[in-house]
Amino acid sequence: MFQAKAYGAASAKSPLASTQIPRREPAEHDVQIEILFCGICHSDLHQVRNEWSGFMPTVYPCVPGHEIVGRVAKVGGAVKKLKAGDLAAVGCLVDSDRTCPSCQSGEEQFCPNMTLTYNSPDKHTGAVTYGGYSDSIVVDERFVLRVPSNLNLAGAAPLLCAGITTYSPMRHWGVTKGKKVGVVGLGGLGHMAVKIAHALGAHVVAFTTSPRKVEDALRLGADEVVVSRDASEMQKHAGSFNFILDCVSADHDINAYLNLLGRDGNLTLVGAPEKPLPVAAFNLIFGRRSLSGSPIGGLAETQEMLDFCGKHNITADVEVIPIQKVNEAYERLLKQDVKYRFSIDMASLKGE
Numbered sequence: 457m458f459q460a461k462a463y464g465a466a467s468a469k470s471p472l473a474s475t476q477i478p479r480r481e482p483a484e485h486d487v488q489i490e491i492l493f494c495g496i497c498h499s500d501l502h503q504v505r506n507e508w509s510g511f512m513p514t515v516y517p518c519v520p521g522h523e524i525v526g527r528v529a530k531v532g533g534a535v536k537k538l539k540a541g542d543l544a545a546v547g548c549l550v551d552s553d554r555t556c557p558s559c560q561s562g563e564e565q566f567c568p569n570m571t572l573t574y575n576s577p578d579k580h581t582g583a584v585t586y587g588g589y590s591d592s593i594v595v596d597e598r599f600v601l602r603v604p605s606n607l608n609l610a611g612a613a614p615l616l617c618a619g620i621t622t623y624s625p626m627r628h629w630g631v632t633k634g635k636k637v638g639v640v641g642l643g644g645l646g647h648m649a650v651k652i653a654h655a656l657g658a659h660v661v662a663f664t665t666s667p668r669k670v671e672d673a674l675r676l677g678a679d680e681v682v683v684s685r686d687a688s689e690m691q692k693h694a695g696s697f698n699f700i701l702d703c704v705s706a707d708h709d710i711n712a713y714l715n716l717l718g719r720d721g722n723l724t725l726v727g728a729p730e731k732p733l734p735v736a737a738f739n740l741i742f743g744r745r746s747l748s749g750s751p752i753g754g755l756a757e758t759q760e761m762l763d764f765c766g767k768h769n770i771t772a773d774v775e776v777i778p779i780q781k782v783n784e785a786y787e788r789l790l791k792q793d794v795k796y797r798f799s800i801d802m803a804s805l806k807g808e
């Protein structure tokens with residue numbers, strides 16, 4: 457074991473502060489990564505404040521972070537995929553049972569025994585896993601991704617959660633050239649969805665409640681922007697979409713969007729509103745429409761997404777911050793005061 461520098465919370469009520477955490481020495485199949493950037497995902501904030509206590513209680517100290525990019529510092533003797541000096545990334549998963557039907561079909565995100573990057577029981581240390589708000593992490597090579605060298609690293613970090621969360625359902629539901637795709641909500645997830653749908657060749661319509669975001673949505677790659685509060689604007693698109701990705705985690709009228717789907721159209725939820733959403737059955741029955749949800753993606757698909765983003769030079773729009781500003785960033789995240797993701801420059805941890 458060795459000690460790594462990190463930022464973590466000691467309790468649900470405490471701010472994140474400088475701390476030290478144990479990391480295992482890399483075993484045969486392990487990769488030790490020097491973390492360069494880590495994105496701030498809204499899940500980090502929920503977990504740090506124990507807001508998911510019902511199904512995923514937080515174990516303290518909690519070191520969050522699952523949008524990790526860095527450079528390989530050391531590898532175990534059996535590692536083939538990467539070598540010291542290579543760029544590397546880690547997302548939301550650091551392990552799984554590798555034997556269940558989901559793992560066997562490369563969809564580790566559905567493994568009942570997956571190990572999350574933070575706040576999961578750690579098989580190696582017997583304690584809990586610690587995430588990317590740290591100067592290093594040690595992960596089995598199977599769960600380490602390669603990063604295309606042309607990508608800006610600060611902006612590449614959010615691809616590991618926000619990127620794959622939007623890419624995976626679009627691939628699953630066949631988003632491609634000639635398809636009409638809606639993206640609801642222009643935050644961390646939504647802005648990635650617009651960029652990716654555009655690069656996949658779809659006709660992209662962004663929905664926003666705020667007329668202030670119209671310009672930005674067009675810049676990100678939307679072909680059209682609809683201010684969703686305008687009922688007549690919405691009506692113009694009735695029955696016309698192949699696919700809609702709903703990235704909103706606040707309460708909203710999902711029936712208004714189901715109505716915009718064409719025959720066999722699908723609406724996928726990637727935002728998670730706290731309260732159940734009412735769904736009018738006829739909005740699904742007419743047109744044989746479907747409503748579904750989707751979490752991240754498997755390891756193979758995450759690599760495919762990174763390679764796709766490399767080819768199209770897609771990264772998140774980020775505001776880079778030093779780790780010392782992380783508590784302030786959380787407060788701003790709650791006010792949606794970020795365009796569109798915070799990325800922590802981990803060099804700032806050196807002075808702690």
Ligand SMILES: [Zn+2]
Nearest residue numbers: 497498499617
């Ligand atoms: Zn996340």
Ligand SMILES: [Zn+2]
Nearest residue numbers: 554556559567
């Ligand atoms: Zn499994």
